[in-house]
Amino acid sequence: MxxxxxxxxxxxxxxxxxxxxxxxxxxxxxxxxxxxxxxDWQLYSLAVLPLLFFVVFRYLPMIGNVIxxxxxEPGGSIxxxxxxxxxxxxxxxxxxxxxxxxxxxxxxxxLTLVFCFPIPIVLxxxxxxxxxxxxxRFVQSVSYLPHFLSIVIVAGITMQxxxxxxxxxxxxxxxxxxxxxxxxxxxxxxxxxVGSEIWQTAGWGTILYLAALTTIDEELYEAARxxxxxxxxxxxxxxLPGIRPTMITLLILNIGTFMAVGFEKVLLLYNPLTYPTADxxxxxxxxTGVESNSFSYAAAIGLFEAIIGLVLITSANQLxxxxxxxxxx
Numbered sequence: 617m618x619x620x621x622x623x624x625x626x627x628x629x630x631x632x633x634x635x636x637x638x639x640x641x642x643x644x645x646x647x648x649x650x651x652x653x654x655x656d657w658q659l660y661s662l663a664v665l666p667l668l669f670f671v672v673f674r675y676l677p678m679i680g681n682v683i684x685x686x687x688x689e690p691g692g693s694i695x696x697x698x699x700x701x702x703x704x705x706x707x708x709x710x711x712x713x714x715x716x717x718x719x720x721x722x723x724x725x726x727l728t729l730v731f732c733f734p735i736p737i738v739l740x741x742x743x744x745x746x747x748x749x750x751x752x753r754f755v756q757s758v759s760y761l762p763h764f765l766s767i768v769i770v771a772g773i774t775m776q777x778x779x780x781x782x783x784x785x786x787x788x789x790x791x792x793x794x795x796x797x798x799x800x801x802x803x804x805x806x807x808x809x810v811g812s813e814i815w816q817t818a819g820w821g822t823i824l825y826l827a828a829l830t831t832i833d834e835e836l837y838e839a840a841r842x843x844x845x846x847x848x849x850x851x852x853x854x855x856l857p858g859i860r861p862t863m864i865t866l867l868i869l870n871i872g873t874f875m876a877v878g879f880e881k882v883l884l885l886y887n888p889l890t891y892p893t894a895d896x897x898x899x900x901x902x903x904t905g906v907e908s909n910s911f912s913y914a915a916a917i918g919l920f921e922a923i924i925g926l927v928l929i930t931s932a933n934q935l936x937x938x939x940x941x942x943x944x945x
Contacts, residue, residue: 684916690909704916714900714917721896724882725874727810733870735814736821737863741851743822744829759819771884774812775799799885802893809885809894813878824866825859832858864942872929875921897921 653660679695684704686696708714739759746752762770778784778798785795798804832855840850879898886894897917905914937943 681915681919683912684919686912688912688915690911696912700912704913705920707913708917708920716892717895717897717900720893721875721877723893724806724809724877724896727806728813728877729870729874731810732813732817732821733867735818737825737859739818740822740825740829740859741855743826744855745847756819756822759822761819762816763820765816767878767880768884770812770816771881774808774885778808799887800889802890805886805890805894809878809881812881812885824862828859828862829855860940861942864936864940865944868929868932868936868944871932872925874928875925 683696685699685701687698687700688696743752743755746755776782780795780797784798788794788796796804798808836854836858837850840854845853875897877896877898879896879902882894882896882899883902886899901914901917904910904917933943933945
């Protein structure tokens with residue numbers, strides 16, 4: 617009596633997938649977005665309010681950019697009364713006041729980026745080396761405090777400190793120096809603005825870097841110490857590479873807002889005497905659009921500023937991706 621035997625496949629081989637009636641079996645399909653939405657609707661609901669905020673306050677106002685190419689009259693149509701093409705664009709491109717304001721914006725934006733971006737990194741590295749928790753917490757609390765102050769309060773403190781009869785001029789008087797009119801001198805405005813910006817933002821900017829420092833593996837420091845690396849070499853070869861993605865991401869974001877120099881602080885600190893160095897695009901737009909009712913002209917300048925910001929953040933992202941392999945998208 618003969619029996620039928622099924623030969624097993626040789627070792628090292630894989631059985632082919634079973635065939636169906638219509639051909640080879642297909643891999644299981646991915647769950648659709650509707651199924652994922654029904655399953656995790658609680659998580660997706662958290663994104664509703666942020667999405668509404670961006671739609672209402674960021675994307676819908678973009679429709680108003682059409683008045684940069686139309687003549688807008690207060691009380692008329694919200695989209696302008698008459699198509700004028702590039703008339704307002706040619707107006708600000710041939711306006712010498714605009715180009716002075718544009719240079720001031722580049723100066724303030726560049727100085728803010730150069731000084732305000734690296735200082736939180738340095739402060740985070742210094743705090744990371746502090747071993748006494750009480751001292752570390754005290755320094756963190758003191759450095760975070762200015763961030764929670766209103767810009768109006770920061771500007772008021774700055775102007776009181778630098779007034780002609782303020783504490784700074786009193787100290788200069790003790791050393792035999794004549795009082796300096798800091799608030800009225802155009803050449804001092806950039807120093808005042810950048811200094812107050814550092815004081816207000818340096819401590820708060822360390823939070824992300826301190827969080828990134830906690831993700832660095834301690835075994836890397838141990839291996840560096842075994843290889844004979846001192847503290848400076850550990851910072852250079854372990855700490856800085858560990859927080860490099862965070863540094864690059866924040867640098868790209870700061871470059872994207874390069875042209876949007878703080879409107880509120882400049883508006884509170886400057887005056888007609890300091891216009892030659894203090895007037896930036898945002899304050900110029902405020903005076904032109906709101907105070908002079910030239911809304912179409914201001915919209916054209918604002919659109920030009922937005923395009924420059926888009927080009928800057930896109931270029932910085934591409935450059936970062938090609939050089940260090942880290943980018944936002």
